[in-house]
Amino acid sequence: MTLEKVREMIANHLGKDVEEVLVTSTFEELGIDSLEIAELVMDFEDEMEVELVIEEPILTVGAFYEFLEKQAK
Amino acid sequence: MALKILSTGSFVPPLSLTNDELCGRIGIDSSDEWIVQRVGVQKRHISEDLFNWEMGTVASERALEQAGLTAKDIDFIVCATVSSEDSSPSTAAMIQQALGAECPAMDLHAACSGFIYTLETCAALLKMNYKRVLLVASERLSRIVDWKDRNTCVIFGDGAAALVLEEGDNYLASVLHSFGGDEVIKIPNYEGDRTFFKKDTPAPFIFMNGQETFKFAVGRMRTDIQEVLKRGEVEESDVSWVIPHQANIRIIDAARRRLKIDPERYVTNIDRFGNTSAASIPLALDELHRSGKLKRGDLLVFTAFGGGLSSAASLVRW
Numbered sequence: 001m002t003l004e005k006v007r008e009m010i011a012n013h014l015g016k017d018v019e020e021v022l023v024t025s026t027f028e029e030l031g032i033d034s035l036e037i038a039e040l041v042m043d044f045e046d047e048m049e050v051e052l053v054i055e056e057p058i059l060t061v062g063a064f065y066e067f068l069e070k071q072a073k
Numbered sequence: 074m075a076l077k078i079l080s081t082g083s084f085v086p087p088l089s090l091t092n093d094e095l096c097g098r099i100g101i102d103s104s105d106e107w108i109v110q111r112v113g114v115q116k117r118h119i120s121e122d123l124f125n126w127e128m129g130t131v132a133s134e135r136a137l138e139q140a141g142l143t144a145k146d147i148d149f150i151v152c153a154t155v156s157s158e159d160s161s162p163s164t165a166a167m168i169q170q171a172l173g174a175e176c177p178a179m180d181l182h183a184a185c186s187g188f189i190y191t192l193e194t195c196a197a198l199l200k201m202n203y204k205r206v207l208l209v210a211s212e213r214l215s216r217i218v219d220w221k222d223r224n225t226c227v228i229f230g231d232g233a234a235a236l237v238l239e240e241g242d243n244y245l246a247s248v249l250h251s252f253g254g255d256e257v258i259k260i261p262n263y264e265g266d267r268t269f270f271k272k273d274t275p276a277p278f279i280f281m282n283g284q285e286t287f288k289f290a291v292g293r294m295r296t297d298i299q300e301v302l303k304r305g306e307v308e309e310s311d312v313s314w315v316i317p318h319q320a321n322i323r324i325i326d327a328a329r330r331r332l333k334i335d336p337e338r339y340v341t342n343i344d345r346f347g348n349t350s351a352a353s354i355p356l357a358l359d360e361l362h363r364s365g366k367l368k369r370g371d372l373l374v375f376t377a378f379g380g381g382l383s384s385a386a387s388l389v390r391w
Contacts, residue, residue, distance in 0.1 A: 033111065035323050038284040042291060042327075054284045 001048060001072065006065045009047070013040055023062040030061075040064070048072055075200040076192070077241020078389065079142075082135025083234040083359035084128050085118040085346065092116070092227065101223040108227045109344075113322025117230030117347030119215045124158050126167035128233035129211030133172055136207070136235040144172035147237070148203040151195055152180045153187030153210040153351035155260065155380070156217055168209055176203075184258070185318050185379025186249075187351030189387050192236075192375070193247050199240045208236045210351040217260055219278035228321065229279070230347030234355030245372075246305035247387040248297050257285045258380040287327075290320060293384035294328035294376050301374065301386040309333040313371035313391075314361065318378060319343035319353040350379070367391050 003023060011018040014030060021030065027037055034057070041052050052071045058064050090098065092105040092115060108114055120128065129152060137143060150172075152165035157180060165178035183190035188210045195206045211233035218226045263277040264270075294317060302309060312334050317325050322343055329336050340357045349356060354375050361367055371391040378384040 034284055035111070035287050035321075038287040039291070039327050041284075042288055054282075054288075 001044075001068055003065050006068065007061060009043065010040060010061060010064070013043065021061055023060070023065070025061045026059055027061075028059075037064075044068060075240050075242070076196040076244035077239050078243065078391070079205075079237040079239050080136045080140035081234065081236050081355065081359040081362045082132045082137070082139060083232065083356045084131035084135065085230075085232040085356075086120040086123050086128065087118075088121050089116050089118050095227065099220045099226070101221070101226065103223045103227060111323070112228050113341075113343050114228060114230075114347045115344045118232055120213050120231045125154060125156055125211050125213040125216075125233075126158065126164045126171065128213065128231065129154075129164055129168045129209045129235065130171040132211065132233040132235040133168055133207055133209055136237050137172075140237040142205070142237060144174035146205055147174050147207045148176050148205050149195075149198050150174060150176060150178035150207045150209065151191050151198070152178070153183065153191040153208070154180055154212055155182060155184050155187065155350050156212045156214050158213070158216075164211055165209065168211075174207075183351075183379075183383050183385075184260075184381055185320060185348075185350045185353070186377040186381065186383040186385045188354045189247070189375050189377050189385035190249060190383070191351075192244070192387055193249060193385070195238050196244050199238060204240065206238045208238055208355075210234050210355050212350045212352045214279070214348075214350055217277060217279055219276070222278070224283065225279055225281060228348050230349050232346055232349040232352045232356050234352050234359050236355055236358075243390045245307070245388040245390055246301050247385070248300045248304065249385040250293070250297070250383065252382040254382060257282050257289060257382060260380060287321070287324060289382055289384075290324045290378040291327040291331070293378045294324065295331045297384055297386035298332060298334075298374055298376050301388045305388040307372060307388060310335075311372055312338055312374055314338055314340055314367070315374045315376065316340045316354050316357050316361070317376045319346065319357065320348050320378070
């Protein structure tokens with residue numbers, strides 16, 4: 001899973017252009033609350049066929065990518 | 074499979090508080106906008122002077138009245154609850170006494186999946202030749218809510234519902250799952266005298282990891298519905314009504330998007346009652362029944378998920 005792919009999937013989920021979803025973007029800026037982050041995680045679980053457990057708050061797109069990298073190993 | 078629903082009844086306590094009224098009464102920093110957007114609750118009923126079993130008794134009387142039966146006609150009472158007033162006697166035993174029934178009575182505890190677990194248990198009892206079974210689901214969640222925790226206290230409500238069941242062939246399929254663990258949802262019991270016990274014990278309030286609860290619920294709702302339809306050899310397009318546990322409108326919406334069932338077929342009343350745990354599905358069923366919208370032959374899917382962790386679904390022909 002590349003950072004580009006993560007940005008693309010988040011952009012698709014939101015119906016936004018990928019240029020608007022930056023690695024530094026916070027989910028708050030993107031208008032995504034914690035339940036929608038959980039739903040995003042579910043989309044990635046389906047895509048990657050792994051189980052992901054949210055243990056700490058994920059605040060930015062970059063942190064979301066790191067979370068996926070760490071958990072998918 | 075051995076079951077037919079003869080009648081339904083429900084009861085909620087008279088006090089109904091809107092989000093603004095609740096926030097004002099208990100002094101929490103939240104808003105109607107946040108609660109509606111985040112949970113889908115606009116108001117909930119809260120018991121001021123009725124015990125759990127008293128609410129369950131009224132719901133039972135209404136179900137018996139609709140069936141044209143009396144308490145003496147009931148051969149077993151099973152009550153699904155996570156908020157019993159006492160460890161003993163059971164809520165079912167108190168309801169038995171209040172109704173004047175003369176049959177065995179017991180509680181069943183499977184948190185928010187309690188109604189479907191109890192329905193399965195009642196199907197087994199009916200197969201064992203108990204002729205008529207009273208299923209009650211009754212919750213006074215206001216007794217186990219932390220009213221200082223704005224993230225959880227706005228979700229829940231009090232209420233009860235009951236079904237009179239008889240032997241029949243309308244219970245088409247069911248799936249029940251348990252995934253034991255207390256990391257995601259936990260409701261500790263009150264700890265009394267600590268003369269001997271040395272470990273720390275948590276406060277007796279509902280605890281939930283919101284994001285993991287959400288993931289579990291949406292995932293199980295999707296999978297359990299697909300599984301129960303497959304077992305019942307029924308297509309998603311054949312379903313007349315889906316009555317999901319009313320935990321959070323966001324859970325229902327997320328699962329609804331992942332299934333092919335007509336979105337209009339989902340029954341929701343969380344906006345008016347909040348999450349009433351085991352009582353939420355039969356409460357919604359009773360409303361649907363009394364509104365006249367249910368037709369004979371309709372295919373109903375019940376789906377629930379909650380503490381345990383547990384999840385379940387059942388397929389019933391009306």
